[in-house]
Amino acid sequence: MTNKETTTNEKPEHDLEHEEREFLAKYDASRYERPSVTTDVVIFTIQEQDLQVLLVQRGDHPYKNMWAIPGGFVNIQESLEAGARRELEEETGVQDVYMEQLYTFGEPSRDPRTRVITVAYFALVEARQVRTLRAGSDARAAGWFSVYRLPPLAFDHANILDYALTRLRYKLEYTNVAFQLLPELFTLTELQRVYEIVFNRPLDKRNFRKKLNIRELDQAPEPDKVYMIEETSEFKMEGSHRPARLHRFIDRVDRIIRGFI
């Protein structure tokens, strides 16, 4: 039975403002028992030729001394993303980091204390941006762990990490987010290593470079081509071998590039 557009779909014309104010004043927000809401942030970086994630050691029960994804309660007047960024900054000291919402985990039994719903985020930081990890306001230990060699994790955090890794791979495949894991200037080999580390498999150098759509310094750009990366005139001289040209992402804004890898 379709009631398609049986009403005006406009705000009624007589003034409801007074009625509305009265209603809001009477509204009893405590009718329902409320869950606690936290944000957890899966913070990835590429370091030591490895995909690493930041974990903190729990100082309290439950799961005392086990490792966990950093997170905490959302303040009542704070957006979810602001809460997640606050956690991120507390742990890493880094601002202006790429972050996106991942999934909301809310099984009633996931925290033995009380009902806790967590909105999980994932973040990408450039290794060099991360200051010495803060000693931790909670006197918690914190450290980077390879996603390929994780310790046992508290709560359902192993699930959250799995999910984050899947999403990261997806994002790398279809977007240019990799720039979030690299300095502004990088060599193509460094970029390829990022992909190889995240996907955990070797890639063909020539095919990889073809898909990057590199705008070359000397050549005139093709008018309709969507370039992702451009050459610079700088080179990285290190080691006793041919120097590698440095490149940069043309657009350091997250962009979808369908079927990239």
Place this chain on the structure above:
Amino acid sequence: MTNKETTTNEKPEHDLEHEEREFLAKYDASRYERPSVTTDVVIFTIQEQDLQVLLVQRGDHPYKNMWAIPGGFVNIQESLEAGARRELEEETGVQDVYMEQLYTFGEPSRDPRTRVITVAYFALVEARQVRTLRAGSDARAAGWFSVYRLPPLAFDHANILDYALTRLRYKLEYTNVAFQLLPELFTLTELQRVYEIVFNRPLDKRNFRKKLNIRELDQAPEPDKVYMIEETSEFKMEGSHRPARLHRFIDRVDRIIRGFI
């Protein structure tokens, strides 16, 4: 500074059970002011050659009389998905429906009454399964609206719907979820119409059919080929024209088929 694997990563060997019980008893769950948590469910169906979504008319302030996505508070001992399914069933009377989590919307200002975080889901129902819409426990009106001709919506529900539509298109492109919108047996033209309605553009009949990977009745199946759909020996006889063969999805379980459309 990487603290990789500086601990045993095992539960400490001395017994913490007593300490842990004591801690949990003392734990004061009310230290933090908690937001309300709701689930909202964007329920899509294909009806009248149109992609429609179920909306309910609000009976109370705020946004009294405006249309909204059905939803409600999550019970304290209920999983998020269970809450969403409860809302779905209250509105449509349908069980065993395809549903997935969409995104969590939590701007502090999104509900003028109090802090309400909503975990949005989207659901696909076959039009014929939906019983007459319930008159509504809250005496709310409910109705199906074309996603291409929506009324003004309460709260941030227009955003949620946008997001849901984007996700639906993505899912149709990369998976076999379309079977959730059709009866068990359907003609290929009906299936193509589903795609055309959701993507809101015409598709080429022959190319569309090629991508379906149809297992034909008379031909021996190729061993390695992943078939999505199979012919049946039944036909749909209606109208004064050649009857259309009925098909079915081989696997009525959500499956990823990369680059399907």
Place this chain on the structure above:
DNA sequence: CTGATAAGTGTTTAATTTACACTAAGTATA
């Protein structure tokens, strides 16, 4: 000047995607 090392570069083949138009099978009706 020689050796070591990583950087850089094209071509061929296979697979996939796109564009495109006629025949087949039933019903209605003249």
Place this chain on the structure above:
DNA sequence: TATACTTAGTGTAAATTAAACACTTATCAG
């Protein structure tokens, strides 16, 4: 019973994209 009408059903050629694969170049160290 022949003809018109309607939707179902089918294949091929061209363009694009993806995959496999190996040698030359530039610098440093000795």
